[in-house]
Amino acid sequence: MVGSTQGLPLEVRLSAYLDGQLPPDEVAEIDAILADDAAARAVYEKLKLGSEFGARAFERMLQEPIPLDLVRNIKEARGGDDDTSSTLGFAAIPISETRAPRRSAFWPQALAASLVIFLAGGAVGYLISEQKQTSFQSAANEFTPARTWLDDIADYHRIYARQARHLVEVPASEKDHIAEWLSASTGVAFTVPDLTAQKLTFEGARLLVANGKPTAQLLYRDAENEIFAICFLKSDPVEGTTAMVESMRNDVGLISWQKGDASFVVVGPSADPDLERIAEAVSTTI
Template identity: 50%
Template sequence: MQQTKGLALEVRLSAYIDGELGEAERSELDALLARDDDARVLLDKLKAGSTFGNRAFEDFLHDPVPLALVRHIKQGGGISPKLERVTTSNLPKRSVRVLPRLVAASVGLLLTGGVAGFILGSTANFVEPTGETAASPFVNEIADYHRIYSRQKAHLVEVPASQAAHIETWLTASVGVPFKIPDLTRKGLAFEGARLLVANGKPVAQLVYRDQEDEIFAICFLRSADGAKADAFSETIQGDLGLVSWQKDNAAFVVIGPSSAAGLQDLAHTVTGVM
């Protein structure tokens, strides 16, 4: 049997609900509940909140890891002790069983306290940050293409990597941007082949790569204003995709891959150095 004397009333009542108290302590709480209206209200809320609280707590434990944290880990930052995930295996048994009830009871007490309108209004207007930023129409169109083609199995590319020489001749003539296919094996990327796209009303070359985790990356470029100066790398996140765009000479470039991938800007620096 549990010994809860000296602990918070919520903890004692939770053990009371679970039938885990000795006869003397249970009798003590029976007497308290008989004379204390607030204790009875708290007991009712703990009982009513068990199902709701357990479901909410279970959902919390299974929430996906934020993309920003995934990227931080892949870049070698590791997991800070303060960000360590809470699991039922590293919580005391009593805490695991009490916490859902406390969450539910707290919500109930807040609502009965007259702040329901504030909470519901704040929730309705809350938008979780996504890391998305405004991008040019060209970049947005490239993202749309990538979402479709990266899911293709048998038709991932239009021309396979085995025809590399033809790809360089074909896309140089079609797009008007001379280039050599970058060898990115040191970056863990294998060249799969190429496609010809259309964005912003212009032909766009797309060079497709695959990493060891079967994720698809691409280098896209099109002809832009002749003699344009190289500009800074601009990174945007659109849902599950990360894109780094820049301008060099007479071409606009975009490197695209999973938004959780570390080192997209580093990859873009490598690409612009060899193309």
């Protein structure tokens, strides 16, 4: 048992707690800290993971066979003696050369050294755990594609396309208010497109947040009760109008483009053959 760790850093106290090196009163104190402090619990779990990792590594090291070169060097150092001690792989020490045990101040130094090694081992385990977690997160981030505003739009569309009574936030009967409200909210001036020629009926609008920006959503319905949407937000300006880009998010089809300082997308069922035609009509009227 190490003794009191009062006044030492939390990591040191938790390391001693983990190895059962604390007196009962401090064990109760650490138990209370872990019960009430989420940050302390997180540090404890990392120390625990590092300790387990170090223990497994040490156990694997002990199971490794003794290198053949080491065995040969020991035998050569003994000059090829063939007595009983040679079977043990160690040179015999003459009795006359052994020193009588003596009492000294060595044991406090050994205890201190042991404590330093113990704490260093805990710190190494903690750092290994931290490094493994950071490396894992870095690898995950490297292979995870970055989300775009179109991913947010596709998620919104799946939710609102299933709504019947609450499809829109502001109904189509307030078209003038919708244009004023969404223009002021998004910073994009627009006109609500009339898509009756594409057999779509305007239902109303919503204000969304995509890629951290206020985003307008105009919703339309066709004769088969399928829902289509036009969404747009403020973006970095480009010259003129970019080419349309078609993409899919499972069952949701998206055709996007950029015009000036705004990005647009028409959203609908991915299987609808008229989605591109609808997008072309929107791009010339919005």
